[in-house]
Structure formats: C-alpha cells, structure tokens
Amino acid sequence: MAGADALRPADLRESVLWRPAELNRLDFLRRFADEFRITRRHDGPNLGQDHLLQHLRTDPEGFTEAGRTRRWLEDQPQRDWLPDTDRPKLVAR
Numbered sequence: 001m002a003g004a005d006a007l008r009p010a011d012l013r014e015s016v017l018w019r020p021a022e023l024n025r026l027d028f029l030r031r032f033a034d035e036f037r038i039t040r041r042h043d044g045p046n047l048g049q050d051h052l053l054q055h056l057r058t059d060p061e062g063f064t065e066a067g068r069t070r071r072w073l074e075d076q077p078q079r080d081w082l083p084d085t086d087r088p089k090l091v092a093r
Contacts, residue, residue, distance in 0.1 A: 001030060001063070009036035009081065016062045018055060021046035031083045 001015070009032070017038050019026050022045065023065060033041055037038075042062070056062045079085075 009038070012036070013065055014040070014061070015040055016040040016059060018052060018059070018062045018064045020049070020052045020064065021059055028083070030083065032065065035081070035083070038086040 001011065004011075013036065015038070017029065017033050019029050019038065022043050022085075026043070032038070040061075056064060068073065075088065
C-alpha cells in the first residue's frame with residue numbers, strides 16, 4: 001500500500017493500526033478506527049517517532065495516520081473524514 005497514490009479507509013480494514021501512544025490519549029484515531037471498522041490495532045506508551053517508525057518497518061501489515069505537510073490541519077469536507085461530533089467546531093465564527 002505504501003506505493004499507492006491514494007487509499008480509502010476501507011482499504012485499511014485488514015491492516016494493523018499502529019498508534020503512537022495509548023488509545024485513551026488518541027481519541028481521534030480510536031473514532032476513526034471504529035467508524036471504518038479497523039479492528040486490528042496496536043498501541044503502547046509514546047516512545048517517540050523513531051520507535052513508532054521502527055515497528056512499522058518490521059510489520060508489513062501496519063500503518064499509522066499522518067498528514068502531509070502541505071495539508072496539515074486543512075479540512076476538505078468532500079475529501080476528509082471528521083467525526084460528526086467535531087464537524088460543528090469548524091463552523092466559521
């Protein structure tokens with residue numbers, strides 16, 4: 001999947017979601033996995049990015065959610081998933 005131009009959440013269902021910290025600290029990723037029925041998950045203490053990447057290199061079924069530098073925190077509702085409970089928070093003030 002690493003060479004794919006684009007992936008949809010459903011493409012990740014059979015993979016293992018590696019989280020960079022304990023699940024109770026990453027509510028957004030938990031809700032993402034629940035919404036798209038990604039049931040295979042791995043978490044643990046936050047030991048830094050290098051630790052996370054090392055595990056991903058050794059697990060061919062593993063993935064993690066990362067934003068591209070040019071799109072970080074940019075929301076495109078027709079393209080990006082956001083929990084329904086969070087969508088109203090983006091309404092212009």
